Amino acid sequence: MKKSPNLIFHILFLLLLISPSVFSWKKDEFRNCNQTPFCKRARSRKPGSCNLIATEVSISDDGDLIAKLIPKTQENNESQDAPVEVDSKPLLLTVSVYQDGILRLKIDEEQSLNPPKKRFEVPDVILDEFLSKKLYLQRLSEEKIDNDLGFSSVVYLDGDYEGVLRHDPFEVFVRERGNGKRVLSINSNGLFDFEQLREKKEGDDWEERFRSHTDTRPYGPQSISFDVSFFGADIVSGIPEHATSLALKPTSGPGVDGFSEPYRLFNLDVFEYIDESPFGLYGSIPFMISHGKARGSSGFFWLNAAEMQIDVFGTGWNAGQDKIMMPVDEKRIDTLWMSEAGVVDAFFFVGPGPKDVIRQYTSVTGRPAMPQLFSTAYHQCRWNYRDEEDVFDVDSKFDEHDIPYDVLWLDIDHTDGRRYFTWDKVLFPNPEEMQNKLAAKGRHMVTIVDPHIKRDDNYYIHKEASDNGYYIKDASNRDFDGWCWSGSSSYTDMVNPHIRSWWADKFSYGNYVGSTPSLYVWNDMNEPSVFNGPELTMPRDALHFGGIEHRELHNVYGYYFHMATSNGLVKRGNGKDRPFVLSRAFFPGTQRYGAVWTGDNTAEWEHLRVSVPMLLTLGLTGISFSGADVGGFFGNPEPDLLVRWYQLGAYYPFFRAHAHQDTKRREPWLFGERNTELIREAIHTRYMFLPYFYTLFREANMTGTPVIRPLWMEFPAEEETFSNDEAFMVGNSLLVQGVYTQRAKHVSVYLPGEQSWYDLRSGAAYKGGKRHKFEALEDSVPAFQRAGTIIPRKDRFRRSSTQMGTDPYTLVIALNSSKEAEGELYIDDGKSFEFENGAYIHRHFKFSNGKLTSSNAAPSGAGGNRFSTDCTVERIILLGLSPAPKSALIEPANQKVGVQLGPLTIRHGNSPSFLTIRRPNVRIEDDWTIKIL
Template sequence: MSELVEVERSTQLIRLKNSAGPTMAELHFSPIRLDFMDANKSVLVSLNSRGMLEFEHFRKRKPTEGEQVEEGVPVDEEEEPGMWEESFGTHRDSKPHGPSAISLDASFPGAKEVYGIPEHADTFALKDTSGTDPYRLYNLDVFEYEIGNPMALYGSVPFMIALGNRGTAVGVFWHNPSETWVDISKDSSNVVTQIVSMMAGTEKIPKVETQWISEAGIIDMFVLLGPGPKDVMRQYAALTGPTFLPPLWSLGLHNSRWNYNNEDDVRQVDAGFDAVDFPYDVMWLDIEHTDDKKYFTWDPVKFANPKAMIDNVASKGRKMVTIVDPHIKRDSSYFLHNDATSKGLYVKQSDGVTDYEGWCWPGSSGYLDFLKPETRKYWEERFLLENYQGSTLDLFTWNDMNEPSVFSGPEVTMHKDAIHHGGFEHRELHNANGFYFHWNTYLAHLRRAPNLRPFVLTRSFFSGSQRYAAVWTGDNMADWSHLDYTTAMLLSHSVTGISFIGADIGGFFNSPDAEMLVRWYQAAAFQPFARVHAHIETRRREPWLFDTDSLHRMRQAVRIRYSVLPLWYTLFYEATLSGVPPMRPIWMEFPAEEAAWTEQDSFMLGDVLLVRPVTTQGAKSVNVYFPGKEGTDLWYNFFGFHPVHHLGFQSLAVDMNTIPIYQRSGTILPKRERIRRSASLTLRDPFTLVVAVNATGQAHGSLYMDDGETFDYQKGKYLYLEFTFDQGKLSSKLKSGGDFQTDAWLERVVVLGLEREPSHVQLQEENAVESHELRWSHDPSSGAVVIRKPGVQMGVAWSISIN
């Protein structure tokens, strides 16, 4: 644990040094400014260099005639329009404390680009907002959101990464859940900026300046000094928590729509996937499964025997998910509403006494107050099997509409002057409302089954949501522009810790044609959370409803996803350790390459695969950026293993069958190529390792294995293997864990990039006295060497020598 140690003090400043590194800080007194510097004393981050530090204190309104004044409380004599209340159409927002906004500017000398602060349907590299609207963070239920707009969407993470100076990175986290605006100014003219140095002088460098403004709360900014992008991710994970390790099945394909009609519909769709050999793992039910929009109930006619329905799906290794939203139907025949009323569990109106009432799917609704301990305890109990009748341990939860969505409220959300437990106004915590909801749903699943990893999907989120829930990008559209912006949106989430992120395959609104749906499946195969979902008024889009060629292409995309589930699962495990997301911008692996800083069409899956989705209609070719150094880095085609020798941007021909996917030289890709109908059925299947040798004849990789669904891995019941290839020898050894038994074995090894065809191949197992020869073949067109059936158990140490 490092700390800042004072090394100098004067009447002008205090100079501090990082006890565990070369960075330092200077706090200047007049005007107040806080600079963070690297070892060369170049400023990395400067706070209040533009003098925008502001904070407004709570006030007491001037009493009206005859009103009693509390003794000792200062009265504010000012009376300005909007100071104590504002009106928006028919909505009134009272401000009992008066204006309470705060502001601070953060500048990044040397930075060219900044990223993060989701959620916005905008470019990955954040835009200069000078002269236009700043980026807004205010969680809202947005209908048919616009592309390329800084408007607020469903979630907020006030965290930003700045990149520049030969790939160095820093981050700032504005810890405030109230409505927030972020203004960005980029200095594209390379104007002269003062650099703190032992020697006097200036240097021309770029700079990005930002201002953070929140409606309420306190000034609480964290500065993360890197120096690299992965260092910033690690530091942010240490601050807000790493992503949870998802159950293996949750990394498979999810199938949903609003709504599957009844139990027969669910049964037929589930059987339909099997009939066309199309893998999937989770069946979802939207709001129509309930009895008149009362959560924790089932429609007595359409879903009369839910346990049998769930058990049928689970018999194939699959799971089910039902929606549970935060709005509670105000109905005297509904147990949950009666309990919430009698126990005082609802959020209150501005008077702090009357239950807050809004309008949502059930009609008149109340909203549970999760700041109240009694509410949290009550909510946990609702998910117990004896309370949630018809549920089983194979049923998990989807938290939607938790911004919260209030159809009758201002901007379709809760009034800011509503009162939560402890006297907090809703304005003070609005952006964390969804977090509190899905966090408590996660805890409820833990109480239901303490050793079973929960799965919760949330639409609304805040910093820290990555510890408890997957997230999706809300109500997107079946439109090529929405498919095109999906990568940028998911990357923006990923670099702010929201790693388990996805978008509705095919778009929520409207109906995609076959070409669009195929391209969406192909893109989603390499995105963290993969769920098909659609509006109730759209056409059904089960894959077998399309032509034979399109069905084949969709199935092939999903089968590819399932084949690389070992990589996905390993990357998510490593994310729990490092904070580095599985889905990454290219610059996270190649931070010094400026051409990658604005790249949002392609992305990396770990450090292994480069993926370029095809997102335009009728595309015959796409531009792909291949990073690296000429003569050092190679990229191998995922399908045919042929290498790409020239780096930078290249135009590649594409057809409808695949998208450009390339494996990076120097990596080892673990795969399972026996495709089952669900992920849990693959646990005993053998592995293939694809070894892509780099220019020095080396490659590295890893593989994580456990039971796929429990917390036993926290007790050491897992295998974390390290693979290395060097001087013609592929070796496997245990990196950590060990107390996990598996029948999985090594079926195939593919080696790419060998200079010559081998003469013989030998396997040496741990503790075996003799080695034995292995069969192999050589593909002269690609140079790939395929070693067949080494047959060694994955849980033991071994090596394969290629001579």
């Protein structure tokens, strides 16, 4: 009997529901560059093929540099060997300058010439605060560049840099004042191309086909491509999300090995993604940062939400070309940026240090949100904890085995038939009581809320959305109907601010029945994932608010969904408490709304290894609060891998274990007594360092500097750090090196800098600026405290971070060769927005001349005036101090205390002894001095 296509699809869909792993990553499910016409066209262009020149250059009434880009005519094109685009209309170019050395370049079709539609510009990403910092250009200077026949326009950027618009040939670059050295440029290789919208003529075939799907493309080709050059660069990084190295490998040019595809930015639901691939994953951030020993760092950001492909050119990619607009021997890395749609809205960041570039980028897209304290601790997740009895059993086992945790998560099967905002009444009959029992121990819950809404007229969310026209439309302007976990589903149009507000209201206690103040949210599948869609996502010709095609905004959809959910939790609490929302999809600005994770990884050693460059890249692009599923989402990790993952994951900014429903249960106590002990130790390490992590989250919130950092961020002149993405810095004080091979016996660790490093377990000092070989101890991964730093800890272990609130602190002082050290501690109530009104404590610790001083690090008039704590300092550990003193004097109390020998950590009584000041009992919020006698 012949089966209908619908019946066949339903059978396949049921198989998907039973075992999604059968849909693991398959290369032919997704397009490559040759199957993507705009990418193929852009890659085929030759250097120097751009034929545009800048004319009618002036300063606008808004204080911007404006010009028109027009093609050369045969009369003014002396070489006459470049194509002449006689049908092209002028493009409008605008250069704006902002404080802190940021240049913005916009290029779009001129609206006065009535293009068929207005091209999409991404809203709600750039901060209003940033826009208020625009500098009004007062005058325009002109000069000749190199051997140009005509003049170029030069604008002031800041005291050290200038922006230059080269008229003919068209080019925009930033250079250093005085020496004229270039920093960043667009179109130096003449690859700029802008496909203008046009009316469809008879015979035009604009449709594109991939597998069984047809994209109607009603507006035809509208892609943009251009080259960007980073001068003085040894490496470039950024443009997540890809499971590959931190330093991006070349994808085009001589000797390219393996990476022949561009880096793709197109949010996709990729089951069991492969490592070492330029293929795009769940999120897209078109921001790249360069770094070099000689020049430092610079950055480039293209605000565009359409599919993007980016080539990194290898050395010699343009050998033999004679149309390059810069000295061919100038050290640089060239890249090619290609997008299907949108406009040019690009930002140049001049640095010069890596932290400067990140500060500049996050001043445009926003600083990372300050998380609640509990969310920085350990999270336990699985698809799915079966029922309330399972929840309580897991919770009690953590206590039984003396393992702290803060959050228990519930996946899609806690709902009534995968209808979000509901509970399965049989499996979870008393959700409020369940949450309250966990909350009594200071613990929280997270439930999943995905964007696909089950098409069921008895489901109140669907009925409201359908009745009010809140769904994305298909190309025929009907509610889009796709398949996901809920079966036949539609997707709310989060581009519309009104619909986002409506969605946010659904998180109120009245609407989300069964939720409590200790319940938080997880947004999965928000790329968006559509199982029967092209490349498992939304068709590009689907329609959004204002007639915008999905192709124009695909990469920003998950961002708006995350935004609406986060705003919903804020509204739920009447604006008092900070939200916690985890999102799989992301875009520039995501850092303002919550955390992300690296998606459906696998229980493999290579996925453990690649988690580090993936998270470092997210941090470089503004998203500090990120993690990878500890243990791997798919597969069953052997105990060695699981333990090593916990030991490394304890230093991830977001620390969560998660597993697929088809995997064996893997709670920490299921792998034998010794492995339970090792996992407990790893989780205890995270809780010990929570004060330090929370302080780093505040630094990220203030400056954008990520919590975990590449070694070269702290040691920018050390070339050996440039390609090292197996070790990382936690703040400026800790260096962590993962163990990435099974049953490893030894680990090689490069310790940068001129100062010593102190082993966290033994306290032994090791010289910086060289590589060391260490035994791969089973009880930890190698981790070191940098000499010259002070780290705050809490050494008493409780059931959760909430129960640690009044516990005393330990300060670990690692002295440098000058017998000095510095560090900070940030404290607030851990949950509310009151810190924005000055309700916090920020202390600065300094050890110098045999004296430890605590002083207020908050700006004058802020901090400590609306928040207070009775917490004291319980211990002070001194590393690198000799000869050993016998006592210390506490001032202003004028109290003398003894200096004793004691273990480095409470739980390692067999470790070597170090100088310890016990129970000085100084209040953490006070000014005080402790002098070594």
